[in-house]
Structure formats: C-alpha cells, structure tokens
Amino acid sequence: MSVNFSQLFKEKSKFLDIKVILVIAVLIICLVITKLWSVAPQLSARDFLPLNTSFFYEWTSQKSLTDNLPPQLIIFDDQLPMEKADFLRQNLGDLFDNLQEAIWFKVAGSEEDNYLVKFSKLSSKSFKNWHEKHPEVIYYQPSDNILMLTDSVELINSIKGKIIGHFTVNHLSKGINIYWQLNQPPDFLYNFSSFLAYSSENPEIFMNIQSVGQKQNKVNLFQINNQPLDIEQNVLFKIPSDFDLAIGFNASSTESLSNFLNKNLLIPIYDGLPYYNLSNQKISQYFLGDNIIFQDDDGWLMINQEDYQQKTLDLADSFEVQEINKVLPDGTAYTELIASQEQTIVEHEFADQKYWQIDGLFGIQLENYYYLSNRQYLIEDLITSDKKINNLWADCLDNSSYRVRDFIFWPTDKLPDIPIKAYLEENNLQSLDIFSYYNSAITGLQWCF
Incomplete structure (x- = not known):
C-alpha cells in the first residue's frame, strides 16, 4: 500500500491554516473586547447629579457611610446626615452589602430628599428581590450598577438618558464630600457657613472631610474659579530646621x-x-x-524676595540718630532725632557663608x-x-x-x-x-x- 505524502502534506497544511485563522480571529475578538472595555466610562453616582443640584452630601465608600466621624472632625451638626445614612442602610436591604458610593442631594426649589447609590455589582436577581420588598420606592437606573431613589418623576425625566458630569472638578474619592450654596446653606451647615467669607458672585462651595489613620485628619474647603488662573510652581527655598x-x-x-x-x-x-x-x-x-x-x-x-537691609530701620530696637533742627509754624524751635541712613553693617561668616548684622x-x-x-x-x-x-x-x-x-x-x-x-x-x-x-x-x- 502506497502513501501519497504530497496529498497528506496538503491536507495537513489546510488544517494548520484553519487553526492559524481561528487563533487570529480569537486574538482580534479579544483585542476588540479589551478596547471596548478600556474606553467604557467608569461612571460614578455623582455623574448623574442634576445641573440644578443645590446641595449634596456624598459618602465615597460604604465605610464612610457606616463609620461615624471622629469627634475632632465633627465641625457641624452631623445628626441629620447620620439619619440619612440610617435611611439608606434600612431601605437598601441586601443591596447594601455591595454599596460603593451614596449621595443624598436636593435640587433648587425643592426640599425633597433624593439619593444616588452605586454598587460594586447589581445583579438582576438581587435587584428584583429588593424591588419586590420595596414596591413603593420610585427609582431610576441610569447605569447598570447605579440607582436613583426619589419621589420626583419630574426629576427622573430631567436626567433620563443623560450623563450629566457636572460635579467632576477636583472631586476627591475618599471620605465625605459636601456641596452647598453659602447664601442658602442647609440647616445643619448654617452655623459653620456663617464663619466662611464668600463673594456673591460665587456662593458655591465644596468640602471634603477625611480621616487618614489616627494621627491625620483633613478638612478641605474649595471653590471653582470663575476664570482659569495662571499658576506658578511652588518655589522651594530653605527654612530653619527647628522652630515653634x-x-x-x-x-x-x-x-x-x-x-x-x-x-x-x-x-x-x-x-x-x-x-x-x-x-x-x-x-x-x-x-x-x-x-x-x-x-x-x-x-x-x-x-x-526683597532686600531687608532697606527695612531694618522699621524693626531695629535702636539705631544711630542724627539731630535735625526744625521750627514749628508758631516760630518755636525744636530738635528732631531721626535714624541715620548710614547704619554700621557688620559682616559675619558661618559654614563658608557670609551674613550681615545691623544693630x-x-x-x-x-x-x-x-x-x-x-x-x-x-x-x-x-x-x-x-x-x-x-x-x-x-x-x-x-x-x-x-x-x-x-x-x-x-x-x-x-x-x-x-x-x-x-x-x-x-x-x-x-x-x-x-x-x-x-x-x-x-x-x-x-x-x-
């Protein structure tokens, strides 16, 4: 029995060609999926805050919502925010375990409370179970893992199908973020707001509060510039090694x-x-x-950045003086003592560096x-x-x-x-x-x- 090696080689080559094509096809599909995944926007709950938001209080993590602020960070009455956090814990039920971000907010002209919540994952099964237990809740799902909870159908309709993305400048991803209008502060921020000076042209203010371990707490207040500012880099000059x-x-x-x-x-x-x-x-x-x-x-x-030698007369305790004879308008003669402009300058040297002394x-x-x-x-x-x-x-x-x-x-x-x-x-x-x-x-x- 003879074997046609030439024919066998051709058949094997065809088989190898098909495998190569399949491998290339799989690689292309993987690249496309990876590309689509990489460009997919990583949406945050804050991306769906309406343009007419007048106030929001954002817990950037489940931990920031469940943990009370340390005493030194309670710079305003936090009772009301704690009540809103309890409301979310109770009403989200099993969904709370996957909570990533939560925002309590209000819109201009309304005192109604609204909420945006983001989850690490929100399966259709868990969402269905939650909704069956809370059929009274009006909700809108702007993204796969984000829910808006509100009593306002009008509010839902105003953002439906949109990514607002208005509150993104200098957003801080740790701790608690608060936004409000200084001329119309929420009741729990009223006393705190009274200490802050503001311009009527820009009453909007943001605050971030975070605790970084036991020895570091931060309170950050900022406003968005009405016009972009030109900035210079921080100049790094020497300071003393020890000071009070x-x-x-x-x-x-x-x-x-x-x-x-x-x-x-x-x-x-x-x-x-x-x-x-x-x-x-x-x-x-x-x-x-x-x-x-x-x-x-x-x-x-x-x-x-100005030479201090010209200013030493303002600060020196004593100096050489000159006597200047003067006469008052009524003819009275008097002598005025003024600091001499030619003060003695003493030079010193330390560690190969010269410095001067006046008085x-x-x-x-x-x-x-x-x-x-x-x-x-x-x-x-x-x-x-x-x-x-x-x-x-x-x-x-x-x-x-x-x-x-x-x-x-x-x-x-x-x-x-x-x-x-x-x-x-x-x-x-x-x-x-x-x-x-x-x-x-x-x-x-x-x-x-």
Missing part, C-alpha cells in the same frame, strides 16, 4: 481672607504672647504682605530669597538646614498641582489661651496647620491635624 511656628501670607490673597485671619487669628494670638514685640500695624504690614515668618521662642525669622538684626541672601532675624542662631541654623518650604505641607496637600498661597503652622502648646486652643486640646490635636492653595481650576483652604 510658621506663618506665610501672599499679598495677592483676597482681602476678605486676609481680614478674617488677621482679626480672628493673628492679632488675638500675638496679643497674648508674652514676647510680643510687633504692633498690629506691623502685623498687617509684614505678616499679611509677601512675607513668611518663623518663630522660635522669642526669636523670629522673616523671608521675602540687633541679622540678614542673609540665599539664592533669590532674603532672610532677616532678631536672633543670630536662627540665621546660622538656616545656613546648615536641609529643609525646604514644602516640608511644611508635604503630609497635608496631596495634589502636586496645588500652589500654596498662605499657611499657618502652629503647635497647640505654643498657642496662647484663645478659643481655638481649647478646641485643639479637647480633641487632642497637636497643631493647627492651615494652607490656602490654588491651581488653574480651584481655590481652596485645607486644614490638617
């Missing part, structure tokens, strides 16, 4: 913010310090201008920044320090796009006896760390403790 407190204010900060901080924080604090030696006028001039001030016991160090003040230029202090050891500590300004907020501000504008870094035990110190002590908070920041889209204020 630090304050920095930018001259371009809003007048309302500057006045609020000056009246409610700076003057009360400095009026209570036993070593206070700067007048209220100088607080406004130096603290609320383009200056950064570090304090260590009774020593202070100021940082600016009891010491100054140095490092790169493009000027430093002035009333204590020599602060200048010498600065020279050998490896700390940069961003060390102050490295543990507080997560977003590298934020440009820090103002900040307060103040340990609790260094504060005088003012109301905010009592609050910090009662909640075992070690320091008062506040940073105002901005980027091209938002302007905000973050408090870390």
Whole structure:
C-alpha cells in the first residue's frame, strides 16, 4: 500500500491554516473586547447629579457611610446626615452589602430628599428581590450598577438618558464630600457657613472631610474659579530646621481672607504672647504682605524676595540718630532725632557663608530669597538646614498641582489661651496647620491635624 505524502502534506497544511485563522480571529475578538472595555466610562453616582443640584452630601465608600466621624472632625451638626445614612442602610436591604458610593442631594426649589447609590455589582436577581420588598420606592437606573431613589418623576425625566458630569472638578474619592450654596446653606451647615467669607458672585462651595489613620485628619474647603488662573510652581527655598511656628501670607490673597485671619487669628494670638514685640500695624504690614515668618521662642525669622537691609530701620530696637533742627509754624524751635541712613553693617561668616548684622538684626541672601532675624542662631541654623518650604505641607496637600498661597503652622502648646486652643486640646490635636492653595481650576483652604 502506497502513501501519497504530497496529498497528506496538503491536507495537513489546510488544517494548520484553519487553526492559524481561528487563533487570529480569537486574538482580534479579544483585542476588540479589551478596547471596548478600556474606553467604557467608569461612571460614578455623582455623574448623574442634576445641573440644578443645590446641595449634596456624598459618602465615597460604604465605610464612610457606616463609620461615624471622629469627634475632632465633627465641625457641624452631623445628626441629620447620620439619619440619612440610617435611611439608606434600612431601605437598601441586601443591596447594601455591595454599596460603593451614596449621595443624598436636593435640587433648587425643592426640599425633597433624593439619593444616588452605586454598587460594586447589581445583579438582576438581587435587584428584583429588593424591588419586590420595596414596591413603593420610585427609582431610576441610569447605569447598570447605579440607582436613583426619589419621589420626583419630574426629576427622573430631567436626567433620563443623560450623563450629566457636572460635579467632576477636583472631586476627591475618599471620605465625605459636601456641596452647598453659602447664601442658602442647609440647616445643619448654617452655623459653620456663617464663619466662611464668600463673594456673591460665587456662593458655591465644596468640602471634603477625611480621616487618614489616627494621627491625620483633613478638612478641605474649595471653590471653582470663575476664570482659569495662571499658576506658578511652588518655589522651594530653605527654612530653619527647628522652630515653634510658621506663618506665610501672599499679598495677592483676597482681602476678605486676609481680614478674617488677621482679626480672628493673628492679632488675638500675638496679643497674648508674652514676647510680643510687633504692633498690629506691623502685623498687617509684614505678616499679611509677601512675607513668611518663623518663630522660635522669642526669636523670629522673616523671608521675602526683597532686600531687608532697606527695612531694618522699621524693626531695629535702636539705631544711630542724627539731630535735625526744625521750627514749628508758631516760630518755636525744636530738635528732631531721626535714624541715620548710614547704619554700621557688620559682616559675619558661618559654614563658608557670609551674613550681615545691623544693630540687633541679622540678614542673609540665599539664592533669590532674603532672610532677616532678631536672633543670630536662627540665621546660622538656616545656613546648615536641609529643609525646604514644602516640608511644611508635604503630609497635608496631596495634589502636586496645588500652589500654596498662605499657611499657618502652629503647635497647640505654643498657642496662647484663645478659643481655638481649647478646641485643639479637647480633641487632642497637636497643631493647627492651615494652607490656602490654588491651581488653574480651584481655590481652596485645607486644614490638617
């Protein structure tokens, strides 16, 4: 019996060709599915908040809904939000186990409560079982794993078939997010809102609250800019390695913010310090201008981009004086003592770095920044320090796009006896760390403790 190897080879080749075609087809299908999956939008419950939303309270995870806020983060009456969380737990039943995100919200012109909830998965069977137990609930399912619970058919019709995507700027995916109008705050936010200055042109405000372990809590307040802002990168200049407190204010900060901080924080604090030696006028001039001030016991160090040698006469305790003879309008002669413009400048050197002294003040230029202090050891500590300004907020501000504008870094035990110190002590908070920041889209204020 003879075997036709040529024919056998042809048949085998055809079989191999079919296998190759099948493999290629499977690969193409996999690539298409992967592509479709990768471009499918990862929708959030907030993507379906109506444009006329006047308030929302978002729990970004099941944990943030089930866990009560730690005492130090209760900066408003949280009784009502807790009641809404209980409502969701009770009404979602078995669906609650797969809850990923929940939003309680209201729309303009209505006091009705509405909810958006997102689940990690929402099978048709579990949804059917839930609906059979709650036939009275009016709902809309805008996405496979998202439900809107509301008594308003009109509200459902207004968003049906749409992805709104209005509340996406600077959305934070941890903790609790709150949005409201400062001129029409919800009752539970009324007292808190009264402390916040705002412009009638932009009453909308967002707040994020989150607890990061036992030693780090964050409260972030921000507004969306009416117009995009040009931003500069944070300039990293040297700061002392050891100090008690630090304050920095930018001259371009809003007048309302500057006045609020000056009246409610700076003057009360400095009026209570036993070593206070700067007048209220100088607080406004130096603290609320383009200056950064570090304090260590009774020593202070100021940082600016202008040469301090020309300003030392404003701050020096004593100087060489000149006698100027003058005459009053009524003819009375008198002698006026004025500071001599030719003060003695003493040069010092430490760690191969030169710095100067005028009277009891010491100054140095490092790169493009000027430093002035009333204590020599602060200048010498600065020279050998490896700390940069961003060390102050490295543990507080997560977003590298934020440009820090103002900040307060103040340990609790260094504060005088003012109301905010009592609050910090009662909640075992070690320091008062506040940073105002901005980027091209938002302007905000973050408090870390």
